[in-house]
Structure formats: structure tokens, C-alpha cells
Amino acid sequence: MSLPDGFLDELRTRLSIAQVVGRKVTWDTRKSNVGKGDYWSPCPFHQEKTASFHVDDRKGFFYCFGCHAKGDALTFVRETENVGFMEAVEILAGEAGMPVPKRDPVAQKKADQRTVLAEIMEQALQFYRMQLKTNVATAARDYLDGRGMPQVIQDRFEIGFAPDTRSALFQHLTGKGIKPEDLDEAGLCVKPDDGGSPFDRFRGRIIFPIRDARGRCIAFGGRAMDPNARAKYLNSPETPLFDKGRSLYNHGPAREAAGKAQSLIVAEGYMDVIALAQAGFDHAVAPLGTAITENQLQLMWRMSPEPIIALDGDTAGIRAARRLIDLALPLMEAGKSLRFVVLPEGQDPDDLLKASGAKAMQDLLDAAQPMVRLLWEREIEGKVFDSPERRASLDASLRTALSAIKDPSLRNHYTAAIKELRAELFAPKHGTSTQQNAPWSGGWRNKPPQNATSGLKSSLLGQKTATDTTRLREALILAAAIRNPHAAVEHETMLEKSPIAAPDLIKIQSALLALLHMDLSEDQGSGPLIAALTDRLGFNPMDHLMTLPPVRIHPHLHPDADPELVAMTLREELVKHAAIKGAEAELRDAEEEVEGLADEGLTWRIQQASEARANATKADIKSGGDGSEDRENLSLNLQKMIDDQIWVKKKG
Template sequence: MSLPNGFLDELRSRICLSDVVGRKVQWDLRKSNQARGDMWAPCPFHQEKTASFHVDDNKGFYYCFGCQAKGDAIGFIKETENVNFIEAVEILASEVGLQMPEFDPKSKEKADRNKILLEIMEQSVNFFRLTLNSNQGKHALEYLKKRGLSSDAIERFEIGFAPADQTTLTQKLKDKGYDLDAIIETGMSVKSDESNRLYDRFRARIMFPIRDSRGRCIAFGGRSLDPTARAKYLNSPETPLFDKGSNLYNLVSARSAVGRGEPLIVAEGYMDVIALDSGNFNGAIAPLGTAITEKQLQLMWRISPEPIIALDGDKAGLRAAYRLIDLSLPLLRTGKALRFSIMPEGKDPDDLIRNEGASVFKNLIDEAVPMVDLIWKREIEGKSFDSPERRAGLDKSLSDVIALIKDKNLKNHYRDALF
């Protein structure tokens, strides 16, 4: 009995492994580091007095150095509750409020269909990369070089170019034997309402493949080189493979970098991420053309307990920071936080690294402020508190903010910091 594509990824993104394991063990608080999601306890699977059972929240896995027991949250529930795989999934899904899918005989058919869709996406990656290095992509390659991208960066991020012709990719995919409905389903081709003909969704654009947590290409972002284009950036539509609000650009590489001790830096867009990576800030990610969603925030916290949000230093950047604060407050808990690094006005990470160097950006990251500082800034900036009524109003505003925090311990610390 198979589960729909992406269901287990969604379930795991909502689970904190130490919360699941913590019901069965007594943590060794001297050895553990809760802020980093690095927890130790005596093993629940064999008798011992020392804490050799390790839980890594960021990776979502446990391992016992005594008996070699290992697994994820689903495996832990299977072993400790004596249930099968599907029953363990049902238990965890119920706890995190995720509805179990209805199983039907078409599940295998859907899985087979998604396999074809993924093949089409990989064929598209290859086509765009070849086009970038052809005469058709010459001006796009020159643009990337002018923006400071090295050949190595272009190769690592698999950047390509979609030709201006309306049907080149569609025809290539048809020639390889893919049916038109599947090509449309991936979002790579669009059917014209007027002529009923197929045409390429992405035309005359620099192409950035978007890969999921398993490294599979599920979508693209395309940047136009035409300054008069209606949209500078165009993303793939939502498809059976792609849920825009549940994925992050450069997720796999950033996760590996954070595992090596680098900070998780959340930038605004593709070019920022590539500039950061080229400047040796390898833990860079970006949302996909929208404001950060709750799913994306939870995914970030699975990678790092304290992502650093790098925002443009203008009013729009601050508004984005405040929106993220409002989203995150009810989700905060001990060991899960955000820090903010505000760029100089008129600059973004790409500009800063190219024009002033990686060391300047590193200083800004090192000086990133905790979320509570921005909350205070938002509540007092441009206001006067020269009367008891105004000061009482500030107290109420701050109390309303604190009330959104569900973690009692954290709520107390915020109250201490703001009053």
C-alpha cells in the first residue's frame, strides 16, 4: 500500500523527532544541546546507564552507539508502539493534524505517472543547459558572466537558457516519446486558448532548476532578459510534483552545509543564493517567489534551529521581516528561533558581495539580531511615549505580541526582554 507522492516528506517536515522520542526517554541535559536539536539519553531499546542514544532533530534521525538502533520518527513509533509502518504513519499524522490520504487502486498509477513527470523535468534541465552553451544562449551566458557568476557556479546550479522560439522544448519532448498531457502536467508547456496549440511556458529566459529534498527537479524559475517583460521572474505553476509553499531553492546543498557547521541564510531570490554560495556562504536558501510560508519555516527549522533571514535594507525588506515575525510567533518554541540581518539600504546580498566583498556580508551575518529586537523596533519606531496613555498603549501592543507565543517558557523570556 503506497502513499501519495510527497506525503511522507510533508509528515516529516511537521515532526520534531526529539518531541516524539522525549515521551520515552529521560534526556541527559548536561550532554544535550537543545538549541541545536542535539539530544542524548539512555537508550530505550536496551538497558544502560550512560547516554549513548543520540537524536539529531536537524536530520530527523536517531542512533544508539551502544546497540546500533537507528531510524526516524516513523521507525521509532514502529519499534516502541509495536505497530506496522502505516499504523505508525497514522499515529504521527494524527498528532500533527495531517489527514491521512484515502488509499485507492490508482496509487501505483499515480506513482508511475509522477516518475514520467520527473523524467520530463530532467530532460528539460538538460535541454536548457545545452541551449545556454549554444549560439542561442550566448547573450544569456554573457549576462551571467557580467553578473559575476563563474563557470563553476553556472555548472553547480545547473543554470540554463530557454530559447525564444515558442515550441522548441515541447517538440524536443514530443520527439523523445512523452505524451502531450504529461508535458502539460509538468507545467513546461501550455495549451493556447485560442488555437489549441501547445507552446513552451518558458521562452527567452535564464532557467534555474528547483529541486526537492530528495534532489529531484520539480520546477523551474525563469528570469527574463527583456527589460520590458511583464514579469522579470516566472516560476512553474503548481503541479503534482511542485507545491510552491512547501519547497526552498538550494535546499539539498544548504542542508549539507549546515551539517558542516555553516549558518542557514535565507535570501530573497535565486541570484542572491548563487552569489552567497559563490562567496562561500554555502548554507543559502530562498523561498520561491512568494513570502515565506509556514511550511517553509518549519522546513527551515528542521535544517537549523536558528536561520538567519537576510533582507534588503529598504521599507519592503522590513515589511517582509515583520510579516515573517507575525507568522512565526505562534510557532516558536524553545530551541527554534530566527535572527535577522538587514542589508544596507538599496543593497541586496548579491550587490553587497559583488561590490563590497564577502567579508562585508559576513560582518552583517555575524551581527544578525534576534527577533525580539525587531519586535521592539516595530512597536516604537516613529512613535512618542510621552504620556501615560501612550505608554499603556505600548504595554498592550507588546502584551498582544507575547500572547501569540504558545511555548510558556519562551513566553516568559519574551516578557522579561520586552518589559
């Protein structure tokens, strides 16, 4: 059976050979580099103990350095399953979700026709290349010189020129015996609806040949020399050779260069790719006049696990990047993602390279942002989150976006990263309390004038918790949460809402919440979490928290402490902190309502709030010895006070 031209290429593109081979072998994790698509294992074709069997997932081939077996995914299935070629095709097509074409007696004829069209495209390219050297292309050569494109680059990218006449190419190729209908099928000429003579599709344009991954010329792109042309850039139409949604400009050369550079740049157009190559960035491709498609994205991931999307620094470029997020999220998996570079406003890669050089471009590429950052900025840009409703709306939109990620592990990591960014956005600013930072807490109201109640205010409202005591309580909460991650997960909501004032402790709180759901077994303790926090923060959080002597000597916070006692300490400190902060908020609110002589109801509220705060601070946080039952009873009583909100004015 003759398969349609391109079917096997599409099959290989959709499948990862590492996944196909991985069903039969066990990868050597020490020798393999998954991020680079580099896999090693003992060979499945001969008995051995060493990992001499190599799979290059990017190129789609395997090779054994012991028995010298080699091939692609089809070869591997044929050899390991002991099946024929077509059976192997059917097996892999089923995995890729591709229907195998039915037996078609004219399939070979169609394949032969594609071969004919490819030969015609090569002859057309030769014609365009020759025309660039003639007098009719003087303006085109001047333009290329003005863009700083030397002859060596023009030759490398096979730049040509289509003369501004109606049928120069048509007459040239038909004069060589090529059928007019073949020129039409190749997309080189246009046949008028009125039955007139066919005319050239490209006229008065600089020509950029588009080759597929195998190096065949499958289409052309043309840039108009006339500034008044209806389209500045024009691509070949869809043909039996050319599917623009499955093609990339500079695909073949970039694939080879990406392996060496361990990177892939995705620019917007031909001139961007050429300018990058001229500056030494050979690993660049571009979509062909449309937004990036799912098929193009899969092609990019075959070349690099984390392509860098480099877009022009204008509104259209940023909008295109954000649209790409929605396309990529459902397709991502471990080891496959995107990074983004948005160039300075009003510049494309060519502009930047001419103005600032290759180093400036490399600096931007090195600073490329992960996709999660672009997703976050898309959701918060231009918005003000000054109410619970607006924050809830943000949470809802983020949940919707993240739900598109199919890989559970990857979705968890995205959720953790978003949680950290959210914590940073809503963290209290330096020198302000959580209530002051929240516009709905009452901090924006005008303060009442001084009046006869100033004595009451100074005696009751003036009883502020000392800063050092607050910091100590916050440090105890964080230390206990880090020592017992499982207890921290149980109290995650309270931990997240717990108002932390000190900037250095806010940083630890944000990192802890972001890493709280990392995989931990019961017997691992807090070691892996502390290591992950240290890596994220740049310092050991426990060492930082232990600088406070009461934390350092606390009997329930040392590494060998009973997890139950650590959990009890965390629960107690969280409840006390919530009670104190709740009472302080009520005191501030009551202070603002004092507008004359204190009435009986207001005085009662202040007394109740003060009592709640006093009860919350009765426990000696400097000790953690016996009396755990009393401490537990105190925590339960405090929690009841919080639940009942005894200090809040009841509406009659």
C-alpha cells in the same frame, strides 16, 4: 496501501524525532546539545547505563552505538510500540494533525505519474543546459559573466537557458515520445484556451532548476533577458511535483551545509543564494517568489534552530521582515526562533559581496538582531510617546503581539525583554529628572518671571534634596529589591515607577525589572538573580551598590539578613522616595504658578509639600537598628500622605 507521493516527507517534516523519542527515554543533559538538535540517552532497545543512543533532530534519524539500532521516527514507533508500518504512520499522523489518506486504488497510479513527471523535468533541464551553450544564448552568457558567475558556479547550480521561440522545448520533448498532456501537467508548456498548439512556458529566460530535499527537479525559475518583459522572474506553476509554499531554493545542499556551519541564511532570491554560495556561504536558501510560509518556516527550523533572515535594505525588504514576525510568533518554541539582518540600503547580498567582500557579509551575519528587537522597532518606529495615552497604546499593541506566543516560558522571556527595552526608552535622560523627561509633567511650560515672591521661592522651593542623599536612597531601594526578589515582585509596579536619576542606577533598575520574573524557589535567595544580573550588566550590581558605606553597613542588606526585614526596608524606602519625589514635583508645579503676590492657597500648598518632604526624610536612612515599629508607622503615615496627596490644590 500506497500512500501519496510526498506524504511521508511531509509527515517527517512536521514531526520532531526528538519529541517522538523523548516520550520513551530520558535525555542526558550533560551530553545533549538541544540548540544543535543533538540528543543523547541510554538506548531504549537494550539495557545499558551509558548514553550511547543518539538522535539527530535535524536529519530526523537515530542511531545506537551499542546495539546499532537505527532509523527514523516511523522505525522508532514500529519498534517500541510493536506495530506495523501503517499503524505507525497513523500514530504519527495523529500527532502531526495530518489525516491519513483513505485507501485509494489509484494512489499507486498517481505516484507512478509523479515519477514520470520528474523524469520529464530532468529531460527538460538537460535541454535548457544544452541551449545555454548555443549561439542563441550569447546574451545570456554575457549577462552571467557580467554578474561575475564563473562556469564552475553555473555548473553547480545547473544554470540553463530557454530560447526565445514559441515551442522549442515542446517540439524537442514531444519528438522524444513525451505526451503533450504530460508537458502541460509538469508546468513546462501552456495549452491555449482557444485550442491552439501548446507553447513553451519559459521563453527568452535564464533558467534556474528548483530541486526538492530529495534532489528531484520539481520546477524551474526563469529570469527574463528582455527588460520590458511583464515579469522579471517567472516560476513554474503549482503541479503534482511542485508546491511553492512547501519548497525552498537550494534546499538539499543548504541542509547539509547548515549542519556544518551551524547556521542557515534565508535570502530573497536565486541570485542572492548563488552569490552567497560563490562567496563561501553554502548554507543559504530562498523562498520561491512569495512571502515565507508556515511550511517553509518549519523546513528552515529543521535545518537550523535560528535561521538568519537576510533581506534587501529597502522598504520592501523591511516590510517583508516585519510581516514574518506575525507568522513566526505563534510557531516559536524554546530553541526555535529567527534572527534578522537588513542589508545596507539599496543593496542585496550580491551587491554587498561584490562591493565589500565576504568578511563584510559575515560581520553583518554575526551582528544579526533577535526577533524581539525587530518587533520592538516595528511598534515604536515613527511614533512619539509624549502622553500617557500613547504609551498605553504601545503597551496594548505589544500585549497583542506577545499573546500570539503559545509557549508560556518563551512568552515570559519575550515580556521581560520588552520590559527592558521599554524601560530604556522611557528612562530619564542624564541630567534630568523623571518629571522633566515626561512632557505631561509640566516641564514644558514657560517659567514665570521673577517677581515679589522670589523670597518665598528661595526659602521654600529652594529646599532641594541633596544629590548624594537621593543616590543613597535609590541605591538602598535597588539593593533591597535584589536581596529579596520575592518582595520586589510584590512591589514591582512601584519599583518600575520609582524615578531613578543616576544613569548607572537606571541601568541596574532596567536589568532588574527585566529579570524579576525568572524562576526562583523560596530557598534560593538572591544568588541566581545576582548571577543573572551580573551576566546581563557585565558587573556585579551588589558590589556596585555596596560602594556607598551606608548601603554596605546596613544591617538589613547583608546576605544573611532576615527576608522580612529586607522586605520592610524595601517597602519603606520606596514609600519615602515616592513621597519626596511627589512633594518635589508639587513644589516645581507651584513655582511655575507664581505670577504675582503669593495668595493664601498657594502658600498653603507649598507649606504642605515642604512638610511632606521633611517628614519623608526624617528617618535616618543610615541606620537600620531597632525601632522597626516606628519606622513602619512612619511608612504608613507617608503612604497615607501620598494616597491623599495633601499638597495638591483641591478644586472647589
